[in-house]
Structures are given as C-alpha cells and as structure tokens.
Amino acid sequence: MTVETEPVAELPDPRDFGLPVVGEEEIPAELTSLVEEVRTLVDAVAHTRAGAEDLAAARTAVAEAASRLQGDRHDIGTMVRHTWPDGRVEYGTLANIVAGPTNAAAPPLRLERASGGGLHGGFRLNGVYQGPPGLVHGGWLAALLDQALGAAAGAEGMPGLTANLDVNYRRPTPVEAPLEITARVTGTERRKVFVAAEISHDGEVTAEGTALMVRLDLPGDGGA
Numbered sequence: 001m002t003v004e005t006e007p008v009a010e011l012p013d014p015r016d017f018g019l020p021v022v023g024e025e026e027i028p029a030e031l032t033s034l035v036e037e038v039r040t041l042v043d044a045v046a047h048t049r050a051g052a053e054d055l056a057a058a059r060t061a062v063a064e065a066a067s068r069l070q071g072d073r074h075d076i077g078t079m080v081r082h083t084w085p086d087g088r089v090e091y092g093t094l095a096n097i098v099a100g101p102t103n104a105a106a107p108p109l110r111l112e113r114a115s116g117g118g119l120h121g122g123f124r125l126n127g128v129y130q131g132p133p134g135l136v137h138g139g140w141l142a143a144l145l146d147q148a149l150g151a152a153a154g155a156e157g158m159p160g161l162t163a164n165l166d167v168n169y170r171r172p173t174p175v176e177a178p179l180e181i182t183a184r185v186t187g188t189e190r191r192k193v194f195v196a197a198e199i200s201h202d203g204e205v206t207a208e209g210t211a212l213m214v215r216l217d218l219p220g221d222g223g224a
C-alpha cells in the first residue's frame with residue numbers, strides 16, 4: 001500500500017455526464033443567508049413552546065415562503081464546482097445532505113486544507129442534531145466522518161464512493177459546542193483509497209472513522 005496522493009487523472013467535467021454544474025461563486029449571497037435562516041428556523045421549530053396563535057402564523061409564513069421558492073429549481077444531481085486556492089477543481093453535490101452549500105438540512109460544515117496535509121474544519125451543531133440528551137446523534141457523527149473522508153480523497157484528486165466505513169465513538173460529543181474535524185488519505189492500492197478522520201471537542205477525540213473509498217473509474221486513468 002502506498003500513500004501516493006497525487007491526482008490520478010484530470011477530473012472530468014460532470015456536464016460531460018449530463019449533470020448540471022453551478023460554480024460555488026455563482027450561489028447568490030441571499031441564498032446563503034436564507035440557508036442560515038432556515039437552519040435557525042428548524043432549530044426554533046424543534047424547540048419551540050410557542051402557543052397556537054404564533055404556531056399558526058409561523059406555519060402560514062413558512063408555507064408562503066415555500067411556495068415562493070418552489071417554481072424554479074435546480075435538477076436532482078446538480079453539482080457544485082469548488083476551486084481550491086492551488087487552482088485544483090473539485091465537484092460536490094449542490095444539495096448534499098452533509099455539506100451541500102444550499103442544503104439547510106445539512107450542518108454548517110466547511111472543510112479547508114490543513115497545513116500538515118488533509119482537510120480540517122471547525123463547526124458547531126445545534127440541538128437539532130441530538131441523539132441522547134445534549135449529545136450529537138451517532139448517525140450524524142458517522143455521516144460527518146463519511147463526508148470528510150470522501151472529501152479528503154476528493155481533495156487529492158481521487159473522488160470515489162465509500163465501500164466500507166468503520167466508526168468508533170470514543171467519548172460523548174456535545175451539541176452547542178465547538179467541534180473540529182480532520183481527515184486525510186492514509187494510503188492507496190489500485191482504485192482503493194484508505195482514509196482516516198476524527199471529530200474532536202476541547203482537544204479530545206470523540207469519534208474517529210476509517211473508510212475504504214473506491215475511486216471512480218475516470219476516463220484515461222486505466223483504473224490502476
């Protein structure tokens with residue numbers, strides 16, 4: 001097994017496969033701000049003790065907002081193009097449930113290149129992500145690890161699908177608290193990309209995951 005992290009092939013443009021592409025820079029600031037507001041709304045709805053009158057008024061306002069937005073939609077499968085500071089281009093799914101920039105159901109996760117290699121990001125999960133009281137749901141921790149693991153492979157020019165994901169929960173992960181996530185490629189073998197990631201709070205690892213990503217068969221890479 002090697003730890004070769006050079007991109008294996010030029011990434012194809014998803015448009016060549018019939019998938020629409022939106023540049024990250026084309027997402028209107030108003031949409032980004034709306035996504036933030038909807039996250040706040042979901043948290044408010046999940047925890048509200050408001051009375052019937054306020055609930056009914058809020059329902060009407062939300063229904064109006066939804067009907068205003070329904071008409072003009074991106075297709076399922078629309079991709080978003082991200083350009084790293086070194087010029088490398090990467091594609092993600094616009095409405096990805098864990099990191100889609102326009103998906104208000106996704107947590108506010110933003111991954112950056114780490115100085116020592118791999119990716120890292122700081123984030124905070126509100127009470128909507130609870131499993132046990134006051135703690136983040138284990139399924140969401142697995143989803144966050146899976147996303148970071150996939151993104152770490154993608155950031156090295158080796159996008160793929162998760163074939164296997166192994167998660168260990170080391171300590172409880174609190175909601176409403178600063179969290180960090182890191183992920184990196186640890187090795188490659190033919191189309192297999194081995195990746196590892198951790199979520200930590202207060203400097204202590206709370207959950208860690210390893211995955212086998214199987215690299216997409218890209219045109220011209222021979223699959224080796």
Ligand SMILES: CCCCCCCC(=O)SCCNC(=O)CCNC(=O)[C@H](O)C(C)(C)COP(=O)(O)OP(=O)(O)OC[C@H]1O[C@@H](n2cnc3c(N)ncnc32)[C@H](O)[C@@H]1OP(=O)(O)O
Pocket residue numbers: 091092146147148149150151154160161162163164189190191192212214
């Ligand atoms: C920025 C974007 C981040 C995205 C992160 C999110 C990640 C996701 O959620 S992906 C969605 C969940 N995953 C999926 O839906 C994948 C479903 N599975 C599949 O499509 C296929 O099984 C797939 C693509 C993983 C592998 O199939 P295929 O391309 O035919 O590869 P295949 O030839 O069988 O295997 C390639 C190698 O991997 C190995 N392998 C495949 N699956 C496994 C497995 N589960 N465990 C161990 N090894 C495996 C094979 O043994 C083979 O190894 P070797 O090179 O040593 O012979």
